[in-house]
Amino acid sequence: MEVLVAYGSKRGGTAGLARMIAEELAAAGQRVTVQPAREVQSIGNADAVVVAGALYASRWQRDARRFVRRFAAELRRRPVWMVSSGPLDDSATTGEIAPVQQVAAAMASVGARGHVTFGGRLEADAKGYPARVMAKKLAGDWRDQEDVRRWVASVVDELHHTARRA
Secondary structure (H helix, E strand, C coil): CEEEEEEECCCCHHHHHHHHHHHHHHHCCCEEEEEEHHHCCCCCCCCEEEEEEEEECCEECHHHHHHHHHCHHHHCCCCEEEEEECCCCCHHHHCCCCCCHHHHHHHHHHCCCEEEEECCEECCCCCCHHHHHHHHHHCEECCCHHHHHHHHHHHHHHHHHHHHHC
16 A cells, blocks of 8 residues: 655654654555655545644644645545644653644544654754743653554554455
8 A cells, every 4th residue: 555644844853753654654564655744746646644743832733734624635535644743741652642623623624534642852952932942841752663653553454454345
């Protein structure tokens, strides 16, 4: 199967998370394209789509939101999963975090099969006033490769199940 991983990332943490997801999908035998959401011109031959967006002040990154709106009709015809990244602590690894309102609305608009929130990343030398202030207390990387691996395995299982039914 061909899987498109489109992401919206402001500081690079979600871009790295999207690459982690793509690597796990490829390791599971999927053909994967990973691309910034704003650069996607077409969903093309993708059989499934993962849309990842960073969370900033409980808002999903703008490029991810715009991607879903732009390709909504095509996304409704494919299995879609949505990913949020952002908690700057271990909360994403200790329990399930419900999608924020924007993500829940995007999921409903395209019939997404699921959502997951992974921890985020904030560099100690982050630029911009709000990020600099946050980095003084919250700098670090909470993206967990093992959590990504488990989640991707569940997506691949569902894709295989879907393919068998087709």
